[in-house]
Amino acid sequence: MSKLMVSVSGVRGIVGEGLTPKGVMNFAQAFGDFVKSGKVVVGRDTRVTGDMMKNAVSAGLLAMGCDILDIGICPTPTTQLAVENLKADGGIMITASHNPIMWNGLKLIGSDGLFLDAQQGEEVLRLAQQESFALVSWDKIGVAVHYSKAVEEHLEAILALDYIDVTQIHARTFRVVLDCVCGAGSVMLPELLHRIGCEIIPINCEPSGRFPRDPEPVPENLTELCDVVKKEGADLGLAVDPDSDRLALVSEKGEPLGEERTLALAVKFILTKKSGPVAINASTSRATEDVARAAGSKVFRTKVGEINVAKKMREIGAVIGGEGNGGVILPDIHLGRDAPAGIALTLQHLAEFGGTLSELNSTLPHYVITKDKVALGNIDPQAALAKIQKKYAHENLDLTDGVKIVRGHSWVHIRPSNTEPIIRVIAEAPTEAEANNLCAEIKGNF
Numbered sequence: 479m480s481k482l483m484v485s486v487s488g489v490r491g492i493v494g495e496g497l498t499p500k501g502v503m504n505f506a507q508a509f510g511d512f513v514k515s516g517k518v519v520v521g522r523d524t525r526v527t528g529d530m531m532k533n534a535v536s537a538g539l540l541a542m543g544c545d546i547l548d549i550g551i552c553p554t555p556t557t558q559l560a561v562e563n564l565k566a567d568g569g570i571m572i573t574a575s576h577n578p579i580m581w582n583g584l585k586l587i588g589s590d591g592l593f594l595d596a597q598q599g600e601e602v603l604r605l606a607q608q609e610s611f612a613l614v615s616w617d618k619i620g621v622a623v624h625y626s627k628a629v630e631e632h633l634e635a636i637l638a639l640d641y642i643d644v645t646q647i648h649a650r651t652f653r654v655v656l657d658c659v660c661g662a663g664s665v666m667l668p669e670l671l672h673r674i675g676c677e678i679i680p681i682n683c684e685p686s687g688r689f690p691r692d693p694e695p696v697p698e699n700l701t702e703l704c705d706v707v708k709k710e711g712a713d714l715g716l717a718v719d720p721d722s723d724r725l726a727l728v729s730e731k732g733e734p735l736g737e738e739r740t741l742a743l744a745v746k747f748i749l750t751k752k753s754g755p756v757a758i759n760a761s762t763s764r765a766t767e768d769v770a771r772a773a774g775s776k777v778f779r780t781k782v783g784e785i786n787v788a789k790k791m792r793e794i795g796a797v798i799g800g801e802g803n804g805g806v807i808l809p810d811i812h813l814g815r816d817a818p819a820g821i822a823l824t825l826q827h828l829a830e831f832g833g834t835l836s837e838l839n840s841t842l843p844h845y846v847i848t849k850d851k852v853a854l855g856n857i858d859p860q861a862a863l864a865k866i867q868k869k870y871a872h873e874n875l876d877l878t879d880g881v882k883i884v885r886g887h888s889w890v891h892i893r894p895s896n897t898e899p900i901i902r903v904i905a906e907a908p909t910e911a912e913a914n915n916l917c918a919e920i921k922g923n924f
């Protein structure tokens with residue numbers, strides 16, 4: 479796989495194959511043009527290729543006359559928040575998010591701290607493809623400075639939230655096993671847990687970028703975390719992806735709740751504190767929708783992709799939103815998926831609830847989601863989707879994003895990934911067998 483994946487999420491590729499220093503610099507120059515040689519915040523996750531990437535990004539930006547605020551290794555939401563706080567003209571987060579260790583990429587951020595939307599992303603892509611940049615002369619070359627307070631400012635913003643009561647969380651002294659997969663969470667999350675009075679049992683919290691496991695925080699990759707929670711008799715386990723925008727929870731029994739429950743619990747908690755609409759993507763669990771409706775909130779579904787949810791949230795004035803892959807978006811901090819904020823909400827929720835995490839989880843409606851995928855190979859994704867749409871035309875279809883077939887309490891959603899050469903097949907049903915059968919049925923069409 480040497481192809482470069484270019485999407486609304488930015489650009490991702492395997493380093494040395496699809497992703498080269500020249501290509502990265504080219505994108506940075508295009509972004510420098512897009513922000514009209516303004517001030518750009520640059521952050522990165524811990525990947526061992528991050529330094530090479532940062533140098534290529536810096537060369538491209540400085541050559542276009544951009545000044546750089548280098549905030550170092552930090553979560554993606556920290557970079558987004560820093561763009562907003564520092565009134566920058568844009569931001570670049572160097573990360574391939576949950577992709578494996580050989581990948582890296584760029585997430586491009588606009589002056590409002592939100593990711594670029596499809597239209598803005600296409601403009602940057604067009605500029606990158608033209609490769610004719612108005613490079614500045616020696617006396618207008620940009621200046622790069624280090625800015626070391628971005629993580630601290632993000633921490634303080636979370637702890638200053640009205641509904642986070644540090645004393646109340648502290649009183650429970652939660653024993654928490656924290657798995658940062660040696661990613662960017664390592665530089666922030668132990669400190670966050672420390673400040674809210676948790677007893678921390680860290681695993682994979684060295685910011686080395688040498689991921690000890692597949693970095694996506696899905697249940698099958700969290701066996702070590704689950705084992706340590708059980709062995710230590712901890713209250714819960716927390717796992718994030720390498721750029722710490724996705725959060726997964728493990729109960730005191732050492733059982734992964736599945737990423738969908740992170741958002742469902744956060745929505746349930748926030749709607750006890752304030753009322754207002756909620757925006758979630760088309761693949762997010764029905765449990766989240768049920769919880770929001772039960773609290774009297776209107777629920778809006780969007781296309782998959784953080785920017786699509788964030789823009790809808792801004793439009794409707796949502797009080798919370800996000801994506802079912804563990805991506806909690808809390809507008810009181812910033813309109814971006816934020817695992818550190820998700821952790822604070824989860825622990826406050828648990829402190830107020832008084833019981834265990836598995837008891838809290840059992841207060842949510844029960845559904846099982848099966849997430850499957852089909853490798854594209856020579857398959858044309860649009861043709862495959864058209865075929866499925868035609869075959870199931872007699873059913874209740876939602877075409878917000880790809881094809882979603884809705885059957886009573888169940889649904890199956892088929893859409894090409896924005897970030898990988900695969901088609902995602904996601905099904906939700908009251909039982910695991912029903913969800914698995916739905917995925918198998920759809921996969922039979924490829």
Ligand code: MG
Pocket residue numbers: 575576719720721722723724
């Ligand atoms: Mg991520």
